Amino acid sequence: MRRRIPHKLQRPEGLILTSLVDIALSLVIGFIVALPMFFETGIFVSQPSVAKAKPGQESDIKVNIHLTNDGKIFLNEKPIPATVLPDLLPRLLARSVTRRVIISSEDRVRYNDVVQILDMAKQAGAADLCLLRIGKK
């Protein structure tokens, strides 16, 4: 005698793929969302080439930042505390046409310290970031 299975417990004819498709879809969405996080971003820099200045050439507002080995920051040859720089930079750059920031450093300065200044300059609205290489004497 065949045992009768209640209608509700009977297995459907086809496979239920909804959950599998849902998982696959959520994985794809997760992948799309997470993909940009895998990639590194970057800050564009340039190294100024040496050019002869023409006499009488009008210079723009300069933003020269120099970092020393002992962690001091010089803005346009004047020592300033690091906390003041985020306030000063936007004001200086607002008056500059080229909005160029030139960064130089002594030989024992860490790369991370320079990048933090580059980042600060970018946040302040710098359009052109230049890394100055001081020649060996």
Next chain:
Amino acid sequence: MTQNANIDILPMACVGLLLVVMMIMTAPMVMTHSNTPVEVPKTHTAERKTEEDIVVTLTVDNKLYLNDQPINKSDLEDQLDQLLTKDQYCLVVVRADKDVLHKDVLDIIAIAKRAGAARIACATKKIRE
């Protein structure tokens, strides 16, 4: 003996799912030249790149890699020159560890400039707020 008339698509779905997972795992490795482990500086501002580029990596122990292949500093200019002859405007990305000296990074940038690189960028990792 009766044969099931329906096509069993479960293995196919499983293979498809496995392919998706494999793609998720391998895509970042295939699409970038940034497999050499380097802790790049973290910044608030950054520009995203979506193009084929040349990656010069400088690790914390001052080892140099060009597109994830180890290279000597003396050979870097020639190799970069060869790569840049195809496209001078190809982006050269300097991936330097945050703890290296800035002058070493400047040396690499100078070599890239001498090799004819018109566009240079420093790799950073954006701070998620």
